[in-house]
Amino acid sequence: MRDIAIKITDMNKFYGKFHVLKGINLTVSKGERIVICGPSGSGKSTLIRCINRLEEHQQGSINVLGTELDDNVGHIDAIRREVGMVFQHFNLFPHLTVLENLTLAPMLARKISQAEAEKTAMKYLDRVRIPEQAAKFPGELSGGQQQRVAIARALCMAPEILLFDEPTSALDPEMISEVLDVMVSLAKDGMTMVCVTHEMGFARQVADRVIFMDQGEIVEQGPPADFFGAPQNPRTQKFLNQILSH
Amino acid sequence: MTSLSTPLPFDPSRKPSLRKRFFSRPMDTVISLIGLSIAAWVLWHLLTWAVLNAVWTSPDGTSDVCRDIKGACWAVINTRWRLILFGLFPYEEQWRSTLACLAIVIVAILSCVPKFWTAPRLGLLWIAGFATFYTLMAGGVFGLKATAPSDWGGLTLTVFIYAAGMLIGMPTAIALALMRRSDLPLIAKTTGLFIDTIRSLPLITILFTAALVFPLALPQMLIGDKIWRVIIGFALFFAAYEAENIRSGIQALPAGQEEAARALGLTYWQRTTRVILPQAFRNALPPTINQFVISFKETSLIVIIGFFEVMASGKAAYGSGDWAFAWVEVYVFVAMIYFVFVFSLSRYGAYLERRLRVGKH
């Protein structure tokens, strides 16, 4: 049995009276690549934001890399160091250069020396193929470049798990592929990934498991071949018809 | 300075129970308890001083009743409020002051009703209100005894200078804004210089100059009463700041508005009064209300020019004799007067801001 990265048991989340996540059960093994898809409002972003405690769950349990996710600040900080997140709107720090964006957290949260942090940063900038932008500010880069910097920033913390919250939804079409290429190469290197996205091509190519969510519950999940080839649930079928028809 | 009472966006998940808001984490509980106990201690002392141990009236009109008490001596207000509100206006005529101030307050409240938000209606409303005020105060007609502005004092004087200043200042502001945006470079630059110079000077300097320097540079017949010069100084200062607000409002309009109006064949005046200004004012409404609020607070500065406005009349009320020890109560009373006016105005401004923002998108 491979190691468990994330184990969510019977998780429920409410916004006031609104039941936004219903009875979620999910286990992610180390090295597994999960893609979550579904119509808007289905709670998929909320689900992954619960994993690094950007949102709080009211019932059930979330266990990340062996640590239980609760109000304990020590637990939360420990989990956040090991779980990286890439946002839809990049969220780079506009007042720092690209290099400073990448070295800030390793220096402060992992207490790594500046020289080492910069070395690691340049290595990952190479990895995402924009080493020459190190001294620029985020405002001077294109959307695709900014998102690649954001991925590099998450990688500099050497996380065990990477969460992606619709990473290409805010990009102009011609820049989507450069970001997807980076994500594919990360997957090939064995990173545990949980990715919310509408890019079904990416799911087919890379995912070990595709999960369909609708109205706060996990409706269906399975390997891409089964998921796309023979969806069982009528809601899944309806959704796939809508997004795959063009 | 901009009005910045922006409300936080409403997120339904963020209105937790009372317990969660004040006591969710142990640290929070400690801070809440400390804060609450400090607040309670302060409030308790305030309450005992201002209400429980206070003396409210003085049956014999002297200050003996207030000697050696541990609370506030509100009797000073009770005996001297006429001085504070009306200055040295003759006793029998003080009902005129009350009515006059009431007229202005009513006009101000009516200005907040959207029904009045067209230029002719607003203009008429304010001119009517101000004319009522002036006739009531100055008298000389309708069998009212004549008085000169130098006899006016207290809160009434403050209201007078404020209303007159705004009445003159607002049209001036519009004129200055339009002149600064003119495409005749001489007019635009000169006006710009004028506005920037006035904005970089303190109000006291301008009032002082108006009161003392203008008489030197004006022919004898134009000099007039000191009060009118001060009002003009006050109005100019307001106009300079308000002109910048209006100018920002105009600049925030999409360029297409002016172009469309031009294409339709409207003249400059038609464009400006029917298309540009109404929209610009909608944009500029929050900073404008803020400017009104600030100007009301700034009327207090005329005490330095020697006018017997509400702060000076307050000082005279406790004076150096009988009631001299009651200066705290008098200042608190004057502060409360200002607080009521300023707070209501700024709350209204915040309400307007919210309303306008909801309307946008």
Add this chain to the structure above:
Amino acid sequence: MLSIFASRKARRFVAQAAFLAVIVLVIGGAVYQARQNIAAQGMTSGFEFLTRATGFDIGFKLIDYTPYSSYGRLIVVGLLNTLFLGILGIILANVVGLIIAILRTARNETLNILGTVYIEIFRNIPMILQAVFWYALLTQLPPPKQALQGFGLFLSSRGLYLPGLNVTGGSAAVFFLCLFVALIALTIFATSRRFSRVPAARRGLIRWAIAAIGCGLGAVALYLGRIPDTSLLSLPELRGFNIRDGIRVSPEFVALLVAMAIYGGAYIAEIIRAGFLSVGKGQVEAAQSLGLTPWQVFSRVRLPLAFRAVLPTLINQYVWLFKATTLGIAVGYTDFFAVISVSINQAGQTLELIGILMLGFLVINNSIAFVLNRVNKAIALKGNQLRS
């Protein structure tokens, strides 16, 4: 003939010519009339009065001044008083504003309420009323013999007494000058593009070096300026009916300073709070998800971004606070304006003195705006591809 006016160019020319004519007429008329009035009242014009002795003393002075000093020196004293009060007032208002802003944006709602109450109370009462109130309070304090004491300070109706240094006024001025120059040098070094390529390790070193040199030179100046036969530290103590030694801060100054700090602080708190609210939620979340502690998120992300957002508004506020020092005349503090108005009373020469007054304020305001605008440009967010 009237067809001339049909041409737009002609119209523009005529309009501007008419405008110019009106302005020239008004200003010319004013000047002419002023000349007439001044001659009629027997006053002289010109600036020679600046060298005349004033014949009166004033309360608060930072440099030497006696009734034998000239009007020119009096004006300089007033100017220094205004600068001193203005700078100190702005610094204190910032401190107060930061504290209240933190209260208002804290997560604990009790603190929020405390902050809101503070702002509503002190923003809605005119500053002059607050200054007069504090002044009345301070003059009602017990006389020096029964002064309130604590931590080496004395508080009495004659003012606040602080421990001071026994040095000449000149060396104290040089000390502040050294600190000021060091501060300017640090700002230039931090914000100028020329120095942005210096490697980080060296930067820290250079910053410390500048600060050390500044403080060192200042300390040397103080040491050289010691008044002989006295100890360096001058502590206030009660002797007879008065408190001797130490530095006396007059009640007028304290009243105005307190009013500036409290009133200005209320406005600055709102400005800072708006700045914090404008920081995108996304940036904060990104910082949190990287594992930074709340303090690190605050100091490295929220604070710098909020600061950049509010600097222009803060600049306006500082200019306003400087102008507010003119309230000194209401409490008896001899600031620049008060000095000018007293001079007008004593020496006549109204027009020249008003001219000096306006020039002084124009220079002060434009300098503040100039310096801070440079800082603003240097730290502004670069590029235009940002999505929040």
